[in-house]
Amino acid sequence: MIELKPLSDDDPALEFSPLLRAAQRTLEYACDYGSIGLTTRKNFKRDFVHWSVEAFEWPGFGPQQAFQFRKVLNEYEFVPLQVIHFLLLHTRLGRHYKGEFRLTAKGRGLAESPGDLFSCIVPFFLFEVDHASYGRFGRRPVGTWDIWLNVLNVEVEDGATERDLFQQFYGDGPNWDNDGWREIVAFSQCVTRPLAWAGLVTLQEIDGGGVSSRMCFKTPLWRSALILDTDDQVRPAVRH
The missing domain is CATH 1.10.10 (Arc Repressor Mutant, subunit A)
Known part of the structure; x- marks a missing residue:
């Protein structure tokens, strides 16, 4: 837990x-x-x-x-x-x-x-x-917060799109252009959006070649509030 x-x-x-x-x-x-x-x-x-x-x-x-x-x-x-x-x-x-x-x-x-x-x-x-209860489709992605947070801890250090994060957990297949897009929406509504509402990440709109997408970044609150098993695997974010 x-x-x-x-x-x-x-x-x-x-x-x-x-x-x-x-x-x-x-x-x-x-x-x-x-x-x-x-x-x-x-x-x-x-x-x-x-x-x-x-x-x-x-x-x-x-x-x-x-x-x-x-x-x-x-x-x-x-x-x-x-x-x-x-x-x-x-x-x-x-x-x-x-x-x-x-x-x-x-x-x-x-x-x-x-x-x-x-x-x-x-x-x-x-x-x-139950975050699916106030989501658009009522779908729940497979997984646990222990898995999601520990993987995100590594993958979001330099920022990542929600679609790329989805693929880290569930592989290729669904995207915004086919019937599987609802699965990505469910992941967003049950994982990344609650984290953004809590203040642990921010979600920033980007233009992905005409397809609306969002980048996910950690906030300082992530580091202040969380101790995770993958902390020693996190490489310092590249800052320009």
Whole structure:
């Protein structure tokens, strides 16, 4: 079982985690206002959804993208908030009470401790959440986090495309131009995207000869938070 190293509250690497930033700002909001309103279906109300789109500063999903084709936004239309809501409930940092989301004592305590908050929610998010459940096709790639992280530790040191990473695990065959492209999407949604949301990697769009692709790079948080069996096999990244 992979374990993440404890991080101090002032570790600058924590700034790379969109998930941590979103969770912390949700906790701070609930602290400041006492609670967050819920709909009858126990989703966050639209006023908070709209606030979160701007406050989270989520990569690739800011106000311009969110409201380009709509005037209002529901929780289920902003998946990162849906995930944060789920995480805060299941890690017992918040609870539903009389039509409101309220923090527990544990949640109030972690609101001002980003290192401990990261240690609470990110391992649960990576290793316990079924990432296929909020993916496009509901498919799960074969593998474990122990295998994925140890291989990625070596392969991503200088950056690698998601397609190249997929081939490292599953061989040639599927690509963006044949029916197997869904398998690459499943790998992205269940492996590289969760790592990017956690802040351990970044995904950068590139132009692959007319075919959209993404490069995967480690962030400083990878090195701060992970101890892996393949650490001694990692060659220093080439910097120009």
